[in-house]
Amino acid sequence: xxxxxxxxxxxxxxxxxxLTELAARVDLDKGYLSRIENGKKVPPLATLSRLAxxxxxxxxxxxxxxxxxxxxxxxxxxxxxxxxRPTVMGGTTFGYDYFALSKAKPNHALQPFLFSFPEQIDKYxxxxxDGEELLYVLSGKIEWQVGSQKYVLKAGDTIHFDSQIPHRGxxxxxxxxxxxxxxxxxxxxxxxx
Numbered sequence: 001x002x003x004x005x006x007x008x009x010x011x012x013x014x015x016x017x018x019l020t021e022l023a024a025r026v027d028l029d030k031g032y033l034s035r036i037e038n039g040k041k042v043p044p045l046a047t048l049s050r051l052a053x054x055x056x057x058x059x060x061x062x063x064x065x066x067x068x069x070x071x072x073x074x075x076x077x078x079x080x081x082x083x084x085r086p087t088v089m090g091g092t093t094f095g096y097d098y099f100a101l102s103k104a105k106p107n108h109a110l111q112p113f114l115f116s117f118p119e120q121i122d123k124y125x126x127x128x129x130d131g132e133e134l135l136y137v138l139s140g141k142i143e144w145q146v147g148s149q150k151y152v153l154k155a156g157d158t159i160h161f162d163s164q165i166p167h168r169g170x171x172x173x174x175x176x177x178x179x180x181x182x183x184x185x186x187x188x189x190x191x192x193x
Contacts, residue, residue: 005039007062011055012037025054101179115180117142117171126166131184133163140176144169 012022019037023030028047035041043051048062079101101112109131117140126145135144141154146167151159161167163182 004042004062005037008051009037011057011062015055017055022051022054026050109184111182113180113182114138115178117169117176117178119171119174121168121170126168127163128166129163129182129184131163131182132160133167133183134158134160134181135169136179138177138179140171141173142169142176142178143172 012019015022017025019033020030023033026033026047027050032041032043036043052062101114102110115135135153136158137153137155139155141152144151144153144159144167146159146161147165152172153159163184
């Protein structure tokens with residue numbers, strides 16, 4: 001999802017609303033809404049839906065993006081630190097934040113993300129999809145579960161697993177981030193991650 005914040009800001013201004021007014025309409029903190037508009041936070045899909053309803057637009061107009069913009073995939077992708085784009089994936093609804101680290105098309109077999117973990121997770125929610133996944137912890141301390149086995153990982157630790165096995169994770173120490181690389185030989189389905 002490219003430029004979610006810019007799209008939201010544009011729609012908000014077109015509706016003639018201030019940040020404070022839109023935040024009040026959707027019962028959000030103005031600072032949180034500001035972080036969304038500045039690309040520092042990707043909200044859950046439910047929040048995106050509330051924002052879209054308040055602006056009288058389709059939620060898809062906020063999250064749709066084209067990877068065929070400047071930097072079109074030609075066998076190489078370089079994403080500079082200020083170009084990482086917030087991305088909505090299946091886990092976004094459950095508090096996981098994703099930032100795409102490649103301009104590769106969504107159906108490419110390899111999909112790398114910068115990923116942040118929520119501290120609280122729904123005890124019934126697991127993720128499962130074709131392929132393999134590699135997670136390299138960059139900061140913080142996390143609990144990562146694959147099947148019934150739980151692993152405590154800290155900065156510098158790596159876990160590689162078959163992503164067909166149900167999996168999930170949470171932060172154990174405030175903010176925790178990881179590099180996540182998902183690989184699926186048949187292509188990647190972002191609705192399953």
